[in-house]
Amino acid sequence: MYFHHLLLLIIQKFHGERSSTAPFYLLKGKKSGQTIQDVTYFKLHPFFSLYPKLSLDQYNVEILTLVNKGFIEENGSVINLTEKGLMQIKTMKDPQFNGWLYRGNEHVFWSRMELVIQTLSHFQANVHRYVPNQKNQDIHQFVKGYLYSRDYKNVAFYSNFRQQLLQLLENTKFENIHREIFVYRLSGYGKSGLTWEQLARHYNLSLFDIKMLFIESLHIALPIINEEKFPDLLPLVKDVEVQTPLTESAMKTYQLIQKGHNLQEIAAMRFLKFNTIEDHIIEIVSANQYFPFFSYISNEQVEKVLRISNSLQTKKLKIIREQAPELSFFQIRIALAKGEEANG
Numbered sequence: 001m002y003f004h005h006l007l008l009l010i011i012q013k014f015h016g017e018r019s020s021t022a023p024f025y026l027l028k029g030k031k032s033g034q035t036i037q038d039v040t041y042f043k044l045h046p047f048f049s050l051y052p053k054l055s056l057d058q059y060n061v062e063i064l065t066l067v068n069k070g071f072i073e074e075n076g077s078v079i080n081l082t083e084k085g086l087m088q089i090k091t092m093k094d095p096q097f098n099g100w101l102y103r104g105n106e107h108v109f110w111s112r113m114e115l116v117i118q119t120l121s122h123f124q125a126n127v128h129r130y131v132p133n134q135k136n137q138d139i140h141q142f143v144k145g146y147l148y149s150r151d152y153k154n155v156a157f158y159s160n161f162r163q164q165l166l167q168l169l170e171n172t173k174f175e176n177i178h179r180e181i182f183v184y185r186l187s188g189y190g191k192s193g194l195t196w197e198q199l200a201r202h203y204n205l206s207l208f209d210i211k212m213l214f215i216e217s218l219h220i221a222l223p224i225i226n227e228e229k230f231p232d233l234l235p236l237v238k239d240v241e242v243q244t245p246l247t248e249s250a251m252k253t254y255q256l257i258q259k260g261h262n263l264q265e266i267a268a269m270r271f272l273k274f275n276t277i278e279d280h281i282i283e284i285v286s287a288n289q290y291f292p293f294f295s296y297i298s299n300e301q302v303e304k305v306l307r308i309s310n311s312l313q314t315k316k317l318k319i320i321r322e323q324a325p326e327l328s329f330f331q332i333r334i335a336l337a338k339g340e341e342a343n344g
Contacts, residue, residue, distance in 0.1 A: 001205075001209065002205065002208075002209040002212055002213060003062065003206060003208035003209050003212050004062065004065070004066060004071070005088070005089060005092045005095075006047065006050075006095060006212060007023055007062060007063070007066060008066065008071060008072070008081060008085050008088060008089045009089055009092070009095070010023040010026060010027075010044065010047055011023060011072055011079055011080070011081055011085075012081050012085075012086070012089060013042045013043065013044055014038075014042055014079075015042070015313070015314075015315075016075070016078050016079070016080040017078065017314065017315055017316055018038065018078060018079075019077050019078055019079070020063055020074060020078075020079045021056075021059075022035075022038065023047075023059075024054065024056060024059045026038065026039070026044055026047055026048060027047060027049070027050050027051040027054055027059075028049070028051065028052055028054055029048055029049025029050075029052050029099070029103055029104070031247045031249075032279070033275075033276070033278075033279025033280075033282060033283065034279075035048075036247070036279070036282065036283045036286065037279075037282045037283070037286060037333060037336075037337060039100065039286070040286035040336075040337050041315050041336050041337070042315070045098070045099070045100035045101075046095060046097040046098055046099055046100070047097060047099055048099040048100045048103070049099045049100075049102075049103040049104055050097060050099045050212070050215060051211070051212075051215075052104050062208065063079075066085070069084075070082055070084045070085075071084055071085035071088055072085050095216060096173065096216055096219055096220050097215070097216055097219050098219050098222075098223075099219075100242075100245060101241055101242060102218075102219065102222065102240060102241065102242065103242050105239075105240045105241070105242065106215060106218040106219060106222060106240065107218075108139070108239075108240055109218060109221075109222060109236055109237055109240045110185075110218055111134050111136060111139045112139060112142055112143055112146070112236045113236055114133060114134060114185070114186060114187065114193075115132060115133065115134045115139060115140070115143045116143055116146065116147065116161075116236070117165075117186055117187075117188060118130070118132065118133055118186075118187050118188055118189075119132075119143065119147060119152070120152065120158050120161065121188030121189040121191075122188070122189045123152065123153055123158075124155070124158055124189070125189040125190070127189060130189075133187045133193070146235055146236070149235075150232070157232070160232055161232045161233075164230040164231070164232050164233050165233065167230070168221060168224060168225065168228075168230060168233065169182065169183070171220075171224050173220050173224065174217065174220055174221075177203070177213055178213060178216060178217035178220060179217070181199060181210065181213055181214050181217055182214070182217045182218075182221070184199060184202075185199075185214065196210055196211060222237055222240060222241075225237050244287075245287040246283060246284065246287055247283065249276075249280065250279075250280040250283040250284060252270065253266055253270070253277055253280035253281070253284070254280070254284050256269065256270075257284075263277050263278070263281070278330045278333075281293075281296070281330075281334065282333050282334065282337055285334055285337045285338060286337045293334055293338065296330070296331060296334055297327070297331040297334050297335060301324075301327060301331060301335065302334070302335040302338050302339065304324055304327075304335075305320060305324060305327065305331075305332050305335035305336065305339070306335060306336075306339040308320050308323045308324060309336060309339070315336055317329045317332050317333065320332050
């Protein structure tokens with residue numbers, strides 16, 4: 001049920017103002033203007049890009065299951081939680097994800113960790129020929145550099161690394177299932193990590209549940225390593241956090257704005273539609289609280305939009321514009337992005 005809980009929580013946060021595919025694009029990490037702005041509007045940063053490999057067919061099966069169980073209902077083009085669905089999410093703990101910060105890079109950390117442990121366990125057993133469980137050459141080169149920078153054949157290093165890993169997993173932010181799945185996935189000398197299917201059978205959970213719990217365990221581990229600064233684990237998290245939350249295209253637009261070009265000029269220079277450049281501005285405003293938005297909308301206009309949004313309990317652009325017809329949809333989108341940024 002864990003994956004279903006996450007879906008219910010996301011659907012609740014959309015407040016009945018998005019279609020049934022909106023959670024799908026959020027979990028996939030779709031880099032569209034709509035999905036990026038929804039992350040800010042509805043405070044969905046934890047869930048962004050948690051499951052990039054999720055297929056629409058798989059997702060639709062899970063949504064249909066929730067409908068059949070009476071947890072959600074479709075009203076026209078949008079989905080809502082039922083009373084039964086609202087009761088269901090009250091039974092779950094707050095998830096510990098930060099998809100916006102990692103965007104799938106948690107798997108880079110895991111690949112490094114997994115190969116380091118496999119290598120150390122074989123060397124401690126005096127076995128120097130084995131099949132690496134990671135095929136990615138970037139991971140191989142990183143781990144090779146990491147191990148050569150340490151006296152990795154020394155028992156003391158092995159002991160310190162093991163102790164730091166145990167200390168990490170003892171942190172109270174982990175639940176037992178997080179610790180167990182983390183360890184069960186590891187391979188070493190004479191031991192292969194369990195597959196997703198084996199773990200699902202062991203815990204009597206779905207593959208979706210197991211994979212989400214595993215990702216959550218990594219999202220719990222990463223900030224702990226950064227905060228506690230475990231000396232032998234810290235190098236493994238290098239460059240895992242996304243340095244800029246902007247998509248590559250939005251960054252190019254931002255750089256042109258910094259050079260003094262207006263939006264019309266940027267659209268012409270980049271051979272893009274004007275509304276695509278507007279999408280970039282929303283993305284930039286959402287990511288950068290210091291971005292100077294005053295050439296597009298005033299503070300007073302922002303406050304007006306937020307008053308209307310709060311009063312009507314909506315983020316639907318059409319409804320808000322009916323109350324503020326002097327503003328464009330673009331201006332309203334900026335105001336909502338600024339407001340949620342300030343509140344979040």
